[in-house]
Amino acid sequence: MERGNSKHGPRLDDEMSREVSGTVQGTTGSRAQEWRQPEPAGEDQPDATTVLNTETRSGAPWGMTPLEVEQRSRLGRFISLSALPGDRESLWRNAQENEAPEDLLAELARLPSGVEYQTVSEVWAALGHENETQRW
Numbered sequence: 103m104e105r106g107n108s109k110h111g112p113r114l115d116d117e118m119s120r121e122v123s124g125t126v127q128g129t130t131g132s133r134a135q136e137w138r139q140p141e142p143a144g145e146d147q148p149d150a151t152t153v154l155n156t157e158t159r160s161g162a163p164w165g166m167t168p169l170e171v172e173q174r175s176r177l178g179r180f181i182s183l184s185a186l187p188g189d190r191e192s193l194w195r196n197a198q199e200n201e202a203p204e205d206l207l208a209e210l211a212r213l214p215s216g217v218e219y220q221t222v223s224e225v226w227a228a229l230g231h232e233n234e235t236q237r238w
Contacts, residue, residue: 165235174231178222180206187220 110118163171180202185193190213197210209229219225223233 163234165232170231174222174226174233177206177209177226181222181225186222187218189218190215193219193225 166174180197180200181193182196182200185196188196190210193213194207194210197207202210210225213219213225213228217228219228227233
């Protein structure tokens with residue numbers, strides 16, 4: 103007969119096991135006793151939160167909206183890292199090989215010719231869009 107602990111009896115071992123089973127299995131809150139639950143904010147106090155109530159709460163960097171971040175990311179999904187640095191023609195060809203949508207191919211066709219772009223951010227700026235700004 104195998105016991106979990108030599109200092110307690112089987113009944114006490116089982117009782118102690120049941121007390122922590124919710125925490126171990128993750129089926130209930132992490133606090134064993136109800137009195138350990140945090141109290142809610144008072145009537146005249148704001149609710150506790152770690153999220154700032156600002157425009158950047160979505161994770162968008164300073165100087166860009168969440169929509170602009172998504173659009174730049176969409177552009178970057180169709181330009182392989184191996185295509186950079188590259189000019190208008192090589193970037194357009196690479197995006198076409200990566201099955202980019204027609205609207206992105208049309209945007210890339212608008213790039214000035216004879217300019218070599220090092221990053222997707224440079225391509226984005228050359229298309230007339232804003233990149234993030236430095237936060238001082």
